[in-house]
Amino acid sequence: MNQAITGIGAVASTGRDIDELFHNLCAGVTGHAPLRGFERANFRARHAYEVDDRPVEGQDVAGRATALLLQAVAQAAKEAGLSEDLSGIPILVGTGLRELRSAELWWRGEHQLTEHDLHFGPALRERFGAEQTYTFSNACSASLYALALGSDLLAQEGGPDTVIVAGVDVLTESMHGLLERVHPTAPERVRPFDRNRTGVLMGDGAAAVVLRRDGYGEQVHGRLRGVAVNCDAYHATAPSPEGIAVAMREAHRISRVTPADLDLVMLHGTGTLLNDEAEAVALADVFGADRGRPLMTAIKSMTGHTSGGSGLLNLVVGLRALGEGRVPPTVGLDDPVAEAEGFRFVTGAPRDEEMTLMQLNAFGFGGINAVAIVEGAR
Numbered sequence: 001m002n003q004a005i006t007g008i009g010a011v012a013s014t015g016r017d018i019d020e021l022f023h024n025l026c027a028g029v030t031g032h033a034p035l036r037g038f039e040r041a042n043f044r045a046r047h048a049y050e051v052d053d054r055p056v057e058g059q060d061v062a063g064r065a066t067a068l069l070l071q072a073v074a075q076a077a078k079e080a081g082l083s084e085d086l087s088g089i090p091i092l093v094g095t096g097l098r099e100l101r102s103a104e105l106w107w108r109g110e111h112q113l114t115e116h117d118l119h120f121g122p123a124l125r126e127r128f129g130a131e132q133t134y135t136f137s138n139a140c141s142a143s144l145y146a147l148a149l150g151s152d153l154l155a156q157e158g159g160p161d162t163v164i165v166a167g168v169d170v171l172t173e174s175m176h177g178l179l180e181r182v183h184p185t186a187p188e189r190v191r192p193f194d195r196n197r198t199g200v201l202m203g204d205g206a207a208a209v210v211l212r213r214d215g216y217g218e219q220v221h222g223r224l225r226g227v228a229v230n231c232d233a234y235h236a237t238a239p240s241p242e243g244i245a246v247a248m249r250e251a252h253r254i255s256r257v258t259p260a261d262l263d264l265v266m267l268h269g270t271g272t273l274l275n276d277e278a279e280a281v282a283l284a285d286v287f288g289a290d291r292g293r294p295l296m297t298a299i300k301s302m303t304g305h306t307s308g309g310s311g312l313l314n315l316v317v318g319l320r321a322l323g324e325g326r327v328p329p330t331v332g333l334d335d336p337v338a339e340a341e342g343f344r345f346v347t348g349a350p351r352d353e354e355m356t357l358m359q360l361n362a363f364g365f366g367g368i369n370a371v372a373i374v375e376g377a378r
Helices: 018-026 063-081 099-107 119-128 137-157 173-181 241-255 275-290 306-322
Strands: 005-013 033-034 048-050 092-094 132-136 164-170 205-212 224-229 264-266 295-297 355-364 368-377
Touching: 005 018, 005 063, 005 164, 005 306, 018 295, 018 306, 063 092, 063 099, 063 119, 063 132, 063 205, 092 137, 092 306, 099 173, 119 132, 119 295, 132 137, 137 164, 137 205, 137 224, 137 306, 137 355, 137 368, 164 306, 205 306, 224 306, 241 275, 241 355, 241 368, 264 306, 275 355, 306 355
Parallel strands: 092 132, 092 164, 264 295, 264 355
Antiparallel strands: 005 205, 005 224, 033 048, 164 205, 224 368, 355 368
């Protein structure tokens, strides 16, 4: 596989573009703040990781997921040297919730809504002239699933030579309420892999990449070596370490790498009571004696859980880490869980190190797993 990533874009609570985002993550700046878009008194967990883009705090507006998506796609396209006319380029979007928040506001009578507002195609057509748009709702692994499908499109004989892959999700009342109630103690902040973590909080986020069949002679951030996806269907919400391990091994196989080759793992790292331990068990199983070799970090400790957009957000941050030789820390990780013994977590401060290959993890409800291997630009 020789697929080049020639443009990247990102918007999250910690930065409105990749430069600001990466700088703040390395500085340990988090987007953790009191709930901005809806009534705090209705919830035990009264903080989240939201993009501060509402005209009036406490009054939510519709279409925020679409707006963040358009920003991320525009950034990636511009950086790749593409025009605003993307009519000949397929755009694949991974999401967990689409415009669920807009539907919540419509149900309350606070917003007018049509069926066209519930998916991203019309907005992408209006803004960029996009003729081929695809939306995949694969829970928290959605954007890496979209990456796999975008890669497949490029690999087809007679297929396009360029695709744009994106991921997006924003906070919704229903999901925020669901996540705070599955834990006995209301989560205060996201603390991936820490023994004292209490659960996950959502964050707003969107990311996009321009993926080309070759990319020779162009600006290249990195090259996609392979993406493996599976659905182990182990449980509606609880993850399966075995299913996750299968996805990791398949990603290594199709990318022709071994655990000893990998320099960095961008962890899924949600901070939930089950997911972190399952991810750690799978990593320990697959990496074995090499578990202490790659640096590992979990940026959800600063961005919150950006759901379907989180895999691609990991990708763009990881690309910048490979390019600069600097890995942002995992904030709030003070006492790692026993299952992660021997892991080389980055904590406290960013770690400077030369790196070439990284692994990206994304796992969703229902056992929907995705693992990608990416090589930095040389």
